[in-house]
Amino acid sequence: MIKNTWVNLPVKSLNDSVEFFEKLGLKFNKQFDATNMLLNDNTMVTLVEETQFKEFAQKEVADTKTTAEAVLVLQIESKDAVNELSIKQFPWVQRKLVTLMNMVQCLEEASKIWMDTFGKYSS
Structure with missing residues (x-):
């Protein structure tokens, strides 16, 4: 049984991304070099600067102008x-x-x- 879900997303600017999501009312738990966006008690999205994400994934970061990086769906009430x-x-x-x-x-x-x-x- 899955207890927690962590989604790691590369971002160009951590500060700009945090500001964007905070304007949407999302909360963050800042740790290490990444920022954890708390979606609920069991789900977090970790925003990671592209250079660090590339090292972690050991692959190139998707060019979102020509490819899909992820499809995210949020269920809202x-x-x-x-x-x-x-x-x-x-x-x-x-x-x-x-x-x-x-x-x-x-x-x-x-x-x-x-x-x-x-x-x-x-x-």
């Missing part, structure tokens, strides 16, 4: 919590969501007008 988390870190997300919601509303209205006008003629 609700859609509202996801939206709040996204908007908190990425203010531009809110603007995009509002724009997208306005577009959807316009499409729904256009669809109703189309159906009211032409729907009765379709078979």
